[in-house]
Amino acid sequence: MTIIAVDGFTHKVNLTQVVKTVAKAVQGHFEALNFYNHPDRGPFKTCYLKLSDRLDPRAVVERINNTMHAKKLSAYIPDSVPNMQVAVKRKAMPLKMRKRMRIHGECSPEQVFLTAHEQIMKEMQHKYTGLYSLSSKTSHKLLETIGVVIADRLKKLILSGDPNDQSFRLTSRYRKAHPHFGDFQLILSTLHRIQDASGTPRTQLHENELAAVPKDVSAVDNVPYSKAQEMCAKYTNNIVMKLQAYVNKYNLAVKPNDTEEDKARKTIQKQFANMMPYLPMMLKQVITHHFTPNNKGGLCRMIIYGEPYLPAKEASLPFLKSHRAVRAQRCPRMFNALSFHVTRDRYAKLLAANGTSVAGTKLIVRPARNNLYNMPHALRSKIAHEVAQAFKSRER
Structure with a gap:
């Protein structure tokens, strides 16, 4: 935690206005603690800001001094912080402002790495819609191997860049180093290596076929609406048959030696058996309303x-x-x-x-709805741990 001071605010300025004024220069998470009136500052007051641990205070001070001189503001790192009362509600950047400036939650390097890796894998699978199906034929060795390659690339980028980079910036740097036009060649060469190792013939792929999108407006996760409707009807009938078989096994005759609990259970079973003629219709209505995909509006x-x-x-x-x-x-x-x-x-x-x-x-x-493959958690965690260890070694 580092606290810096910003001089030159008039007495009419509040903490919310301070945040809006200096946010662009700070370029990261910070909180406006409160104002302090120094005796030698005249009509101006000083605001103290608490910066995130991921921000370089000297760089922040330099940016404020270089960009805020027109507003007659100056920043510095104080030797000591005056004994002032911290505001009850410290002011940080509102969510909308953070989104607009692309300043996201404070994450560790390994968390940034994992998020960026997930996003790159999603992009590749969204673009190449047949990739998931193709990978499933190799027990997903294809996507797992591609995931390892992408992880190695990201690892090099994150270690060579700014430690404060978030996944938004890291994914951008990845695509500058590895443009989109190289993705298909990565898929093809990886697939052929796997097939060569297993002794199976090489599959001839065409990029346009791998990237084809089902044109069925009623598709649900690539399943046509008619097929989804058919499966719902099938399982509705199966449920009714199972329930009917269960009810047929009921012994509803009340015996003299039945306990009160037995009598109560048989009364409930009798009521349920009386509902059976209406159950198929009720089940059909519930499944149609809650489970069958909507083919019309929405x-x-x-x-x-x-x-x-x-x-x-x-x-x-x-x-x-x-x-x-x-x-x-x-x-x-x-x-x-x-x-x-x-x-x-x-x-x-x-x-x-x-x-x-x-x-x-x-x-x-x-x-947006597609079958997506996620790398095994243990493998992703292992690589993320290597990233964290590498950062620690770099800081020593």
């Missing part, structure tokens, strides 16, 4: 990846408006991802717009 969650980066908001807004996108939100962890929702009648048209060029970038449009 919204589909979509995701867009920009290659090599996501266009600016002003450039991408016309594209989103033309498809009536709602709830659009840029991913705070992945530098080139944007999620939003569209109505089902716009789904097919939006997928047809895949590959659209906007402001010199290529838009990869995908449904």
